[in-house]
Amino acid sequence: MPKILIRLIVIAMLLITSQACENEVQRPQVMVCPFETDGIYHENSKSEEYQALLDVYVKRGIPGVALLVKDNSGFYVGASGMADIKNGIPMQPCHISKIASVTKFMLGISVLRLQEKGILSLDDPVSKYISGDKLNKISNGNEPLTIRNLMNHTAGLYEVIKDQDFYLQVLNNPSKHWSSDDLLKYVYHKNAAFDFRPADTAGYSNTNYLLLSMVIESATGMPHSATLHAEVIDPLGLGDTYYFWHDALPEKGIAQGYYDLYNNGELENLSQWNTGSGNGYGGVYSTVWDMYKFIDALFVQKTLLSQESLDEMLVFHPDIESRKLLGVSCFKDFIDIGDPSKDYAWGHRGRDLSYSADLFYFPEHETTMALIVNYGTDGDSPLRPVFNEMRDKIAKLIVR
Numbered sequence: 001m002p003k004i005l006i007r008l009i010v011i012a013m014l015l016i017t018s019q020a021c022e023n024e025v026q027r028p029q030v031m032v033c034p035f036e037t038d039g040i041y042h043e044n045s046k047s048e049e050y051q052a053l054l055d056v057y058v059k060r061g062i063p064g065v066a067l068l069v070k071d072n073s074g075f076y077v078g079a080s081g082m083a084d085i086k087n088g089i090p091m092q093p094c095h096i097s098k099i100a101s102v103t104k105f106m107l108g109i110s111v112l113r114l115q116e117k118g119i120l121s122l123d124d125p126v127s128k129y130i131s132g133d134k135l136n137k138i139s140n141g142n143e144p145l146t147i148r149n150l151m152n153h154t155a156g157l158y159e160v161i162k163d164q165d166f167y168l169q170v171l172n173n174p175s176k177h178w179s180s181d182d183l184l185k186y187v188y189h190k191n192a193a194f195d196f197r198p199a200d201t202a203g204y205s206n207t208n209y210l211l212l213s214m215v216i217e218s219a220t221g222m223p224h225s226a227t228l229h230a231e232v233i234d235p236l237g238l239g240d241t242y243y244f245w246h247d248a249l250p251e252k253g254i255a256q257g258y259y260d261l262y263n264n265g266e267l268e269n270l271s272q273w274n275t276g277s278g279n280g281y282g283g284v285y286s287t288v289w290d291m292y293k294f295i296d297a298l299f300v301q302k303t304l305l306s307q308e309s310l311d312e313m314l315v316f317h318p319d320i321e322s323r324k325l326l327g328v329s330c331f332k333d334f335i336d337i338g339d340p341s342k343d344y345a346w347g348h349r350g351r352d353l354s355y356s357a358d359l360f361y362f363p364e365h366e367t368t369m370a371l372i373v374n375y376g377t378d379g380d381s382p383l384r385p386v387f388n389e390m391r392d393k394i395a396k397l398i399v400r
Contacts, residue, residue: 024175024244025271028083029252033094035077035289041093043074049397054080057390061383063258063267064091064374065390068288069398070296071367077288083255083374085267095255096240096285097372098277099357100350103243103284104209107224108151108329109298110231111216112309120219122148122312122328129218130211134184139192147215150208151328152317154198157207158190161275174273177245180214183276202317202326206281213280224280232304236293241286245278249285257354259376260383270354270376282352291359291370295347299361300368314346324349333360334395343399345369351378358391367398 035041044050046069054065057080064081079091114120120129126145127135135141140156149155160166166186169176176182187207194201216224225246233241242249258267277283298304305313316325316332325332327346334345347360347369354376360369371391377384 024249025254025256026249026251027087027256028089028095028254030089031092031094031253033092035093041075041077044069044071044076045073046397047076047078050076050394051078051080053390053393053397054078057386060386061265062373062375062387062390064095064255066091066093066095066097066288066372067394068093068292068370069367069394070292071365071398081374085256085258086269091255091374093288094240094253095372096242096250096253096287097255097357097374098244098257098282098350098352098355099284099286099291099359099372100282100352100355100378101206102286102291102348102350102357102359103280103282105329105348105359106232106284106294107209107212107216107228107280108313109304110227111147111151111212111329112305112313113231114216114219114227116306116309120147120215122146122151126150126211126215129215137188138184139190140196143196145196147212148328149196149198150212150215152202152315153204153208153326154196154202154317155205155208155211156192156194156196156201156203157205157211158187158193159205160184160187160207160210161281163187163190166276170273170275174270176274178274178276178279180210180279183210183279200319202319202321204321204326206276209281210276210279216280225278232294236290236297236304238286238290238293241284241290241294243278244283244285245274246283254285255372255374257352257374257376259354259379260381263381265382267375273353275353282350288370288372291357291372292368295359295361295368295370299346299363300366334362334392334399337392337395338399343395345395352376353378356387360395362395362398365399369394369398 066079083091163186213224261268313328316327342364345360350357356373356377358371
């Protein structure tokens with residue numbers, strides 16, 4: 001996040017401290033959590049090492065963290081730190097948290113399932129589904145964009161969530177429910193991120209999935225939230241997974257989200273702040289267990305997609321961006337933590353203003369990792385490198 005935005009946020013916080021946000025993200029309670037009492041969830045041969053690692057990074061400032069690792073020796077499901085600092089509620093594996101851009105992973109699988117049903121094709125032009133009066137106002141919108149270009153981030157679209165005017169509106173109304181049209185006005189007539197050259201240029205942009213949500217609605221004739229439920233959430237029985245703001249969040253069990261707003265080591269509760277949730281690129285709230293069920297169905301049980309669709313998803317662009325490769329709604333990550341021929345993972349990162357998540361499957365090690373942290377690492381702060389170091393150490397322990 002640019003420094004100017006941080007300064008704007010500080011100013012806005014001073015202006016709105018007397019204003020009450022709509023209390024949509026309820027404070028958590030201590031849960032009756034079977035992952036803490038059932039020994040089956042601690043049979044992993046590295047369970048003690050995973051727990052010790054989490055405890056170390058909580059001591060270094062991470063407010064709360066939940067982690068699930070499943071390999072051939074069994075499960076580790078644990079947590080450390082606080083789900084609610086003010087009320088002294090410890091973080092538990094059963095607590096629900098915002099998983100940010102892991103939403104894109106789930107939505108992308110929904111689109112691939114729509115393709116398998118013949119409802120759309122990844123090679124369809126975006127103009128088939130989104131009107132010219134909108135695309136004509138988007139840089140690169142008149143290029144031969146396809147659904148695939150949106151899903152693998154080769155469209156070069158301007159990044160909506162880095163727009164300063166958009167952030168000013170977030171500051172003015174932190175809990176606003178944004179629509180696609182609300183967001184598009186911050187994309188219109190802005191310079192493209194890069195020239196449209198899909199074969200040799202890729203770059204991550206949340207705007208791609210804003211447009212993808214619109215494509216889904218045009219192709220299906222129903223809200224994209226309904227498609228996400230019909231294709232992923234409901235078939236898998238993800239009972240602790242919600243797509244905010246389309247779904248009402250539960251009245252308890254939501255971990256609070258924090259950020260070091262002033263870069264002074266003090267964590268501010270920004271749970272209510274909404275950076276466009278519910279528009280394709282973010283907004284899913286979940287648990288490490290539901291995240292596991294999703295990625296296990298995708299890569300291990302292989303009940304979500306055909307092998308042909310899996311193969312299509314796992315085509316990665318050669319451009320390396322932030323230590324990862326971009327595929328079709330999927331990353332090839334951890335490519336530099338060890339032997340790149342075997343110590344990589346497929347999945348997606350989630351980074352938001354006050355929450356972070358990782359969901360990955362290490363195919364050569366037959367291991368799943370689901371990680372939730374109630375701290376925002378989208379913006380630059382002293383805790384972001386601490387978080388990145390923690391996730392790398394978890395991955396290195398997995399591949400050891």
